[in-house]
Amino acid sequence: xxxVMQNPRHLVRRRGQxxxxxxxxxxxxxHVYWYRQLPEEGLKFMVYLQKENIIxxxxxxxxxxxxxxxxxxxxxxRIQQVVRGDSAAYFCASSPSREKxxxxxxxxxxxx
Amino acid sequence: xxxxxxxQPEMSVQEAxxxxxxxxxxxxxxxxxxxxYKQPPxxxxxxxxxxxxxxxxxxxxxxxxVNFQKAAKSFSLKISDSQLGDAAMYFCALDQGGxxxxxxxxxxxxxxxx
Numbered sequence: 001x002x003x004v005m006q007n008p009r010h011l012v013r014r015r016g017q018x019x020x021x022x023x024x025x026x027x028x029x030x031h032v033y034w035y036r037q038l039p040e041e042g043l044k045f046m047v048y049l050q051k052e053n054i055i056x057x058x059x060x061x062x063x064x065x066x067x068x069x070x071x072x073x074x075x076x077x078r079i080q081q082v083v084r085g086d087s088a089a090y091f092c093a094s095s096p097s098r099e100k101x102x103x104x105x106x107x108x109x110x111x112x
Numbered sequence: 113x114x115x116x117x118x119x120q121p122e123m124s125v126q127e128a129x130x131x132x133x134x135x136x137x138x139x140x141x142x143x144x145x146x147x148x149y150k151q152p153p154x155x156x157x158x159x160x161x162x163x164x165x166x167x168x169x170x171x172x173x174x175x176x177x178v179n180f181q182k183a184a185k186s187f188s189l190k191i192s193d194s195q196l197g198d199a200a201m202y203f204c205a206l207d208q209g210g211x212x213x214x215x216x217x218x219x220x221x222x223x224x225x226x
Contacts (some may be wrong), residue, residue: 033213042216043157043201056213091157101214103131103149103157 002026004094005074006104014112019086020080021107025094032075032100034067037089049075077111086110113140115193116206119216125194126225132179133220135204142166145207146180146187147214152200160202163187191222199224 005024013019025032030050035043045059049069060067064082069075078088089108093101121132122171137146160167163171163180172180175192191198204217 035214040218042205042218043214044216045213048213059213089155093157100159100162102159105156107156108155 004092004102004104006090006092006107007104008107010108010110012110013082015055015083016081017083019109021077021079021092021109023075023077023092023094023104024059025092026102028086029094029096030100031095031097033071033089033093033095034075034077037106039088039093043091046077051076065077082109082111113209114206116215116217116219118202120220121218122221122223124225125191127196129194130190130192131194133191133202133204133222135187135189135217136189137185137204137206137215139185139208140205141208146178147207148176148178148187148189149203149205149207149216150200151203151219153182157203161189169173171208183208196224196226198206198222202221212224214218 008020032049034046039041046054047060047067052071064080066078074080087110091106092102095101095102117136119158131200136206146163150158150160157162161173177190177200179188201219201221205214208212
């Protein structure tokens with residue numbers, strides 16, 4: 001059973017470009033979470049999704065950020081018109097229930 | 113609002129010795145979970161240990177154990193017989209009952225000296 005797969009592992013974008021981060025949850029997991037880790041900080045919750053539904057997006061910035069978890073395929077975190085402050089590690093986690101999260105290895109986004 | 117505080121930005125320990133990492137938290141809920149995660153340089157977040165708040169018995173996983181003091185809202189991690197592979201960032205996290213999101217502390221960087 002493969003773990004949570006995130007790609008790309010590293011992503012470099014110039015200011016104003018779009019960033020797309022992908023996450024494939026573990027087999028059988030229907031809950032997906034995205035977290036952001038700024039340098040020297042702990043992870044901060046962004047959004048919680050189930051298939052085709054956003055359950056809680058209270059941690060998402062109001063503009064430029066969106067997330068989806070379609071019926072087929074990976075979950076996508078999309079950041080439009082990136083700025084330098086978006087540079088961070090973005091982690092995806094999946095869970096069969098709320099009691100244990102399994103994290104991916106993260107995508108390091110660097111904005112030039 | 114829930115908060116998690118790790119007061120030790122860095123800690124070091126000699127190989128084979130014991131080290132304790134501190135964590136305090138604040139929540140108004142009575143039903144919650146507490147976690148310790150390890151983040152090595154590979155960046156992978158690895159679950160070390162989990163504690164349900166309603167359980168009085170402290171959780172243990174091999175060389176890792178916790179001291180859970182619910183009234184004091186304290187949740188420290190003890191690593192016994194430290195190994196070089198234990199070197200990593202350690203994050204304490206709180207999952208409030210009914211919520212689907214973890215609140216993390218800022219982490220403690222553990223160095224293991226040979």
